[in-house]
Amino acid sequence: MPPAVTDPSSLTLQPVVQQSTPMMIAARVRTAIARGDFPPGAQLYEAELARQLGVSRGPLREGLQRLTQEGLLVSIRHRGLFVVELTPENVRDMYLAREAIERCAIAVVVERDPQGTADALQPVLDEMTLAADRSDYRGVAEADIRFHEVLVDRAGSERLARVHATQATEARVCIQALGQSPQDALLRVEEHQRIADAIRAADGPLAQSLLAQHMADAVADLTQQPREAPAG
Amino acid sequence: MPPAVTDPSSLTLQPVVQQSTPMMIAARVRTAIARGDFPPGAQLYEAELARQLGVSRGPLREGLQRLTQEGLLVSIRHRGLFVVELTPENVRDMYLAREAIERCAIAVVVERDPQGTADALQPVLDEMTLAADRSDYRGVAEADIRFHEVLVDRAGSERLARVHATQATEARVCIQALGQSPQDALLRVEEHQRIADAIRAADGPLAQSLLAQHMADAVADLTQQPREAPAG
DNA sequence: CAGATCTCGATTGTCGACAATAGTATGGCC
DNA sequence: GGCCATACTATTGTCGACAATCGAGATCTG
Known part of the structure; x- marks a missing residue:
């Protein structure tokens, strides 16, 4: 057989149309x-x-x-x-389901490749920080979504990813229907950074509890019910 | 207004056709x-x-x-x-996703109504025991599915329930494609009973770890990889 | 006889048209 | 004047038919 021009596995020209x-x-x-x-x-x-x-x-x-x-x-x-309507009940349910999926994702990535995951998360965090600094709340929200997408994708589970894709869309709808304040944006960046740090440290339980807190904050914001405010 | 015959909320006669x-x-x-x-x-x-x-x-x-x-x-x-094909990889992914959902369901029901959940689970367990006693593996499998369905339904989350419905079907496919031995059936009953007990005791972490073990056993069976056998 | 090419059948993908239903506006009646 | 019955319209639900594509078998060539 005459030698091929290049290694076939390297020129990976993808099919024109594949998905329905x-x-x-x-x-x-x-x-x-x-x-x-x-x-x-x-x-x-x-x-x-x-x-x-x-x-x-x-x-x-x-x-x-x-x-x-x-x-x-x-x-x-x-x-x-x-x-779908964004009733408070619906929002709570959405975040309950998201938490279920992402807790699992954290458990998997911590077990598998905490360093790589944290590395993959960092650019998203940087972008989020930048967006927060220039008060680009839309950008913060997009980076927020991306953070969780990357996290779940890193778990390498087809089913988790599929379920999460749906949830991310619903989350986008939430964010779209919600204005943001500067302090909220900064808090959000902070929360994500801590989650990433916990993952890097391979501390699954900590990352999961930070995630839960993050979700609870978001739900509190979205349902407009005042969360416990720090005195002062 | 003349008094209604009965409380409208009690006679719940459902619409003839509603779903598409x-x-x-x-x-x-x-x-x-x-x-x-x-x-x-x-x-x-x-x-x-x-x-x-x-x-x-x-x-x-x-x-x-x-x-x-x-x-x-x-x-x-x-x-x-x-x-869908039941490749080992697929099976592992299926159970990973199931575990994510059911861990969350356990957390919710333990918080909300552990007694009521355990009570709702008991008849299913009884049925499973009966089926196991008469070597009705099909019946054991059906009760198995039902156990997890009841568990998730008790969490009262629409999204969790919807995702789980899909997973239950996949689980049925697995069970369908799998023969069972008497000792497996007994082990399975035992595992479920312990999970229910942990829920009744409102011990969320214990119930979750028992669930994880149960899932791991099932995956081991399905992928035909020998799990660590007890000496003797 | 081995290999590649061509043709045919079956199945999916897509479309336009018709039927059924729910909401809306109008007219009539008390 | 208010309320109920009725006709209408817009939208969804369903169907049958046509076009595009793929796989398998037959055919041809070296």
Whole structure:
């Protein structure tokens, strides 16, 4: 056999299209919802969406079914599909589920590769810090999401990642629907930094309890219930 | 206003049809897969399935999209839909995700209502014991699933429950594809009883570690890797 | 006879049209 | 004037048909 031009494993030219159309549609709509184009409670009209995306209603409906299965949309028969509402109860449930997944992710990465994970987390933290310094709350929020995404991805679990992807979108919806103050942003950066430090130190329980505190703070903010304020 | 016949909240007569057709289709197919009608790796043919269920391919595809989103089916473009394979890696990942969810459920129920949860678990345990006594491994497996379902439902979280529903189906597929020995059945009953006891004692960490051990045992069985055998 | 190429069948992917339903606006009645 | 019944409209739910793609078997060539 004549020698190949290069090692086949190195030129990895990826397939042109691999994922199904409904999957891509779901991704698009998910992003749009996360961006705030469709606020919580808004109805999604099939005909218009299909027109905008340049597809028929068939594939569109299949993609929307996926988002409904994820819980991002709620379907009312013969009425339509609506973006999930952010009731306090819903928010608490969202963060409960997120905590379940991320606690597991922490346990795995601490066991597997705490250093590498902390290293992967650091650039995200730097970006978050930068965004906080220039009062770019949107940027802080995006980095926040990315932090948790990186954390879960590092666990290397397909299922954890899939569940978390849904939760991250819901989290984005929360953040979108929420203004932020400078002290909140700084607190958030601080919390994430501590979690990363605990992971680097391979202290799973500490990282998990810091995570829980972080989540509790976020829920308190979102549900507008005053958390225990420090005296003074 | 004349007094109502009875308290409206007590006569809860549910709507005739409320859930969407794709949702019902997904439930049917999910059950069929759990029952073993479609073994792991089998292809699902749209036309035939649609004919059997008495619906068109449109709604059927929408329902199947849900199962694909759940991870129970895998889609290959222009090839078809296949039931997920039970590779060792897959099994490990499945149980990792299950453990994440159920640890959280335990934490919640221990905090909330350990007694009530233990009481709700007891009949399932009794049934499991009975099944084990008469060597009804299928019955043991069903009770096993039910145990975890009750546990998660008791946490009262919509998201946890939804994620777990998927995982329970995958677990059913595992169990379906697995023979059992008498000593395994007895061990399993024992493990579940201890978890329930720990929950009744409101000892969250103990219950969680027992759960972890239980899951590890199951994975060891399923992946056919010998777990550390007690000497003797 | 081995290998590659071509053709055919089956299955999936996509679309447009029709039917059914819920909400809305209008008209009539008390 | 207020309330109920009715017709209408917009949207969703469903279906059948057509197009695109892949795999397998047959065919041809060296």
